[in-house]
Amino acid sequence: MKGNVIKYERDNIDTDVIIPGQYLKIHDYNELASHAMEGLDPNFHTKVKEGDFILSGKNFGCGSSREHAPIALSHSGIKAVLALSFARIFYRNAVDGAFLLPIEIDENTYQRISEGDEINIDISSNEIKNITKNQTYPMKPFSEIIGKIIEAGGLFKYKPD
Amino acid sequence: MNIVEKILARASYRDKVSPDDVIFADIDKVMVHDVSGPGVIKVFDKLKKQGINVDKLWDPSKVWVAEDHFVPSAEKISAENIVKLQNFTKNYGIEKHFKYGMGQYGICHTLSHEEALVLPGEVYVGGDSHTNTTGALGAFACGLGHTDIAYVLLNGKIWFKVPETLYFKLNGKLPDHVMAKDLILKIIGDIGTDGGAYRTMQFGGSGIDEMSVESRLTLCNMTTEAGAKNGIVEPDQKVTDYLTARGANNITLVKGDSDAEYAKVYEYESSEMEPTVAKPFSPENTIVVREAPNVDLDKSYIGSCTGAKYEDLEAAAKILKGRKVKIRTEVLPAAISIYKRAMENGLLKIFLDAGVTVGPPTCGACCGAHMGVLAKDEICISTTNRNFPGRMGHVDSQTYLSSPLVAAASAVTGKITDPRDLN
Numbered sequence: 001m002k003g004n005v006i007k008y009e010r011d012n013i014d015t016d017v018i019i020p021g022q023y024l025k026i027h028d029y030n031e032l033a034s035h036a037m038e039g040l041d042p043n044f045h046t047k048v049k050e051g052d053f054i055l056s057g058k059n060f061g062c063g064s065s066r067e068h069a070p071i072a073l074s075h076s077g078i079k080a081v082l083a084l085s086f087a088r089i090f091y092r093n094a095v096d097g098a099f100l101l102p103i104e105i106d107e108n109t110y111q112r113i114s115e116g117d118e119i120n121i122d123i124s125s126n127e128i129k130n131i132t133k134n135q136t137y138p139m140k141p142f143s144e145i146i147g148k149i150i151e152a153g154g155l156f157k158y159k160p161d
Numbered sequence: 162m163n164i165v166e167k168i169l170a171r172a173s174y175r176d177k178v179s180p181d182d183v184i185f186a187d188i189d190k191v192m193v194h195d196v197s198g199p200g201v202i203k204v205f206d207k208l209k210k211q212g213i214n215v216d217k218l219w220d221p222s223k224v225w226v227a228e229d230h231f232v233p234s235a236e237k238i239s240a241e242n243i244v245k246l247q248n249f250t251k252n253y254g255i256e257k258h259f260k261y262g263m264g265q266y267g268i269c270h271t272l273s274h275e276e277a278l279v280l281p282g283e284v285y286v287g288g289d290s291h292t293n294t295t296g297a298l299g300a301f302a303c304g305l306g307h308t309d310i311a312y313v314l315l316n317g318k319i320w321f322k323v324p325e326t327l328y329f330k331l332n333g334k335l336p337d338h339v340m341a342k343d344l345i346l347k348i349i350g351d352i353g354t355d356g357g358a359y360r361t362m363q364f365g366g367s368g369i370d371e372m373s374v375e376s377r378l379t380l381c382n383m384t385t386e387a388g389a390k391n392g393i394v395e396p397d398q399k400v401t402d403y404l405t406a407r408g409a410n411n412i413t414l415v416k417g418d419s420d421a422e423y424a425k426v427y428e429y430e431s432s433e434m435e436p437t438v439a440k441p442f443s444p445e446n447t448i449v450v451r452e453a454p455n456v457d458l459d460k461s462y463i464g465s466c467t468g469a470k471y472e473d474l475e476a477a478a479k480i481l482k483g484r485k486v487k488i489r490t491e492v493l494p495a496a497i498s499i500y501k502r503a504m505e506n507g508l509l510k511i512f513l514d515a516g517v518t519v520g521p522p523t524c525g526a527c528c529g530a531h532m533g534v535l536a537k538d539e540i541c542i543s544t545t546n547r548n549f550p551g552r553m554g555h556v557d558s559q560t561y562l563s564s565p566l567v568a569a570a571s572a573v574t575g576k577i578t579d580p581r582d583l584n
Contacts, residue, residue, distance in 0.1 A: 012354055012443065016549040020556075021528035024196045025231050025238045027203045039551040059355040062388060063547060064528075065290040067200055067306035087388055088359050089290060093306035097204075145183045145320060155312050156208060160185055160320075 001079055001101075001122075002131070003051040006044075007115040011057035013040065015090065018061065018069040032068050033075035050077035053121070055113055057083065060102075061090025067097060074099035080121055082128070082139075084110055095146055098154030103128075104140035112137065123150070163326050163421035164395050165361045168301040171415075172284045180325040180424070185318045189283035189300075193310060194227040194269045195239070197288025198246045200307035201314065208311070218253050219317035225257035225278055226250050227269035230524040232261045235531040267496025267522035270294040270466035273302075274378060275498050277407035281396035282415035286313055291466050291546065293384045297377035298404065299396025299415060304385065324390045325424035326361040327352075331368030333431035338580050340476060341376035342468065342544065342564035343437045344429065345383040350439070350447030351427075357389030360424065364394050368431045374403040375472040382467045383546055386444040436567050436579045438542070441559040442550050450567055453577040460541040461486065461572035462553070463565055464493035464520070465527040468544020471499045473565040477544075478508040480569035480580055481515040487575040491533050493520040517572075529554050542571045 017039030019032060026032055037044035054073065060083035061069060070093050073081065080101040081094070094102045103121065109128065113119065117132040121139070128137045142150060152158035162170060166178050173184035193201055205215045218224060226246060231239035250258040257278070259266040265276065269287060272278060273295040279285045281299030286292065288310040295302035305319065313319050329348060335341070349356070362384040369377065377394045384392030396414045404412055436450040463469060463477050474494060492512050494500040500522065503509050512519050525532040527545040535541055535554030541561070543553065548560035561577060570578040 014547075014549040016529070016547065016552045017556075020551050021530055022534075024528070024530065025199075025242055027199050027242075039549075039556050059358065059388065062354055063290065063549060065288065065292075065304040065306050066196070067308060085355065085358070087355070088390055089304055089306060092309065096312070097306065097308035143183075143322070145322070155308060155320075156211075156213060 002118065002120045003053050003079060004049065005053050005055045005113055005115060005117045005119060006048065007055040007113065008040065009057065012059045012062055013056050015061060015063035015066050015069045019066065019072045024066055024068060029071050029075045032072040036072035036076045045076060048076045048078065051079055052077055053119065054078055054081045055083070055110065056081065057110065058085040060086050062087035065089045067093045070094040070097065070099035095149050096155035101150065105137065109137035163363065163417040163423065164299065164393060164415060165301055165326055165363070165391070166323060167415055167417065168282055168284060169321065169323055178323045180323050182323045183320060184323060185320050186284050187318050188286055188313050189223065190279050190285040191224050191310065191313050192227065192269050192273065192287035192289070192292070194229050194289060195232065195242050195246055196230045197307055197310060198226060198249060199242045201288065201311045202245055202249055204307050204311040215315060218314045221254040221256070224255045224314065225259070226255055227259050227272055228261050228266055229268045229522070230528065231530050232523055233521060261521070265497045267499070268466045268524055270382065271470065271495035271499070274298060274374070275407065275496050277404045277409035280404065280409060280412055281400060282413055286310065286319065290385045291382055293389060293392045294378050294382040294466055296391050296393040297374060297381040298400055299394060301391055301393065303391045322359070324359060324361045326363050327357060328423040328426045329362060329364050330366035330426060330428045331364065331431060332366055332428065333368050334371040335368060335431045335434055338436060338566060339434045340564040340566055341372065341379040344434055345380045346437045346439050346444070346447050346562060347429070347434065349383065349387050349444050350437070352387055354386060354443060354445045355388045357384055357387035359388070359390055362387060362389045362392045363423070364392070368429070369394055370397065373472060374399050375470045378470065379467060383444070386546055436564060438567060438577060439548055439562040441548050441561065444547060444562060450577060450579040453561070455576060456540055458488050458542055458571055458575050458577065459539040460488055460535070461490040461568045462526060462533060462541055462543040462545065463568050464491065464495070464525060465545040466495055467546040468565050468568070469493055469495035469499070471502055473544060474499065474503050474508050476565040477569040478511045480566060480573065480583065481517065482511045484515055484573050486516045486572040488572060490517045490572040491520055492517050493525055494522055496522050526553050528552070542568050542577060544568045
């Protein structure tokens with residue numbers, strides 16, 4: 001999975017900035033996408049391209065259970081969020097709804113990837129290749145259940161053993 | 162096993178579970194509201210297109226529905242969502258739908274306890290992050306997104322990773338001027354907004370034994386702001402009495418074993434607790450009120466599942482009795498049952514005499530939805546739960562989170578005020 005990085009160098013990016021509360025009444029996925037990241041970066045929808053990744057610090061997606069958050073990002077074109085850690089509901093919404101991949105990375109990787117870098121994420125080898133900088137970083141492997149749900153294509157397609 | 166492990170072991174037909182075990186747990190109760198309900202309907206539409214049968218719910222009697230975020234409807238999208246919700250409950254045979262303008266209704270988490278909809282020992286999931294609130298009744302109560310709730314509605318179960326438990330022990334009864342809200346803000350300030358991430362936050366000790374059920378609800382409510390999977394208090398006679406008074410029966414009190422294990426134990430002395438606020442823009446950004454910045458407030462907001470239970474209104478009324486507010490102040494009781502008690506016991510008169518606007522139950526401005534949202538540069542003191550940028554309105558507004566006592570005292574002075582310092 002190849003794409004360019006949009007980097008937000010901060011921790012605790014919360015669901016209120018990913019998709020502000022006033023839009024919770026909206027359930028049209030494309031309309032939600034037009035307001036993605038509005039609370040933090042009003043220009044997000046103009047710079048994001050299909051296949052991009054977001055890179056951020058710890059506790060990404062903290063706050064509310066609104067599935068609008070991964071929906072708004074994925075319908076903006078975001079295929080994965082790379083972060084030092086994730087808030088739990090955002091993480092499970094992203095995976096169970098098959099909206100985007102939440103990828104945990106270490107501090108070193110976080111520092112070395114820059115805004116605009118082209119990277120390739122390979123979840124079969126748990127490796128991230130920075131094409132722009134010709135570097136390779138590890139990603140934290142998914143736990144067994146998360147790996148299986150991702151492989152199935154979301155919770156509804158996953159058949160428990 | 163501790164209480165959470167015991168509940169999850171029972172729900173997954175196992176003799177024992179341990180942290181990190183992945184289980185499918187049977188769900189006893191599930192809730193959706195006017196945001197997550199239409200979200201679930203959207204998921205159902207997608208599933209139908211994939212050929213998945215969504216004609217029947219696993220058990221409509223275990224489902225209840227609240228109208229809270231965007232009610233009373235301020236514009237047509239919200240109004241249409243209420244109609245969608247109404248059709249949904251009708252089509253699927255869900256009887257417990259608390260509709261505004263038709264008797265009891267209110268914020269979903271408030272209804273969970275006011276209507277005794279969840280009992281000790283149950284596994285309860287809701288389409289809202291503050292579902293954690295109801296853990297104060299001794300249930301495993303956890304928030305989920307639309308896809309997960311849709312899965313529960315169709316299958317009656319969902320996967321969980323069994324969480325580690327952080328145990329917060331409170332020694333001694335909180336002083337009169339300190340509320341559960343101050344304690345939970347102090348805890349979040351200490352451990353951070355990811356300090357409870359993926360874990361259970363359990364509260365115990367003599368201070369919790371002394372505490373009312375409603376105060377325990379405040380503690381569990383804001384475990385969400387520490388990132389916790391759930392908050393919980395071992396149920397006692399107070400919980401039984403509380404739920405029995407609200408029509409529940411067959412209550413069994415599930416408790417942890419005497420050799421229960423916890424990942425970490427934190428201890429707090431009640432005598433050391435102080436009125437506390439969280440400054441913008443994070444619930445972990447805490448400071449004791451007497452050291453809070455000397456800002457000119459524009460507004461005081463007493464509302465939400467966190468800060469508009471009966472006890473919260475009583476605390477605010479204690480301060481506002483015979484006084485006048487100096488800044489815009491809103492009180493929105495969290496459910497009609499609370500509104501009615503506040504009326505019967507004279508609290509509404511105290512608020513109105515003080516100059517307060519009393520509104521209907523709604524999540525309203527807490528989540529920046531409607532009814533009192535903040536303008537650019539406005540500063541609000543609020544009994545709600547989050548103060549991220551733009552949470553209560555304009556992205557350049559500011560919210561200080563506080564107890565109802567502090568929000569009321571600050572309404573009187575226009576500054577962030579310790580209730581002990583009011584003349």
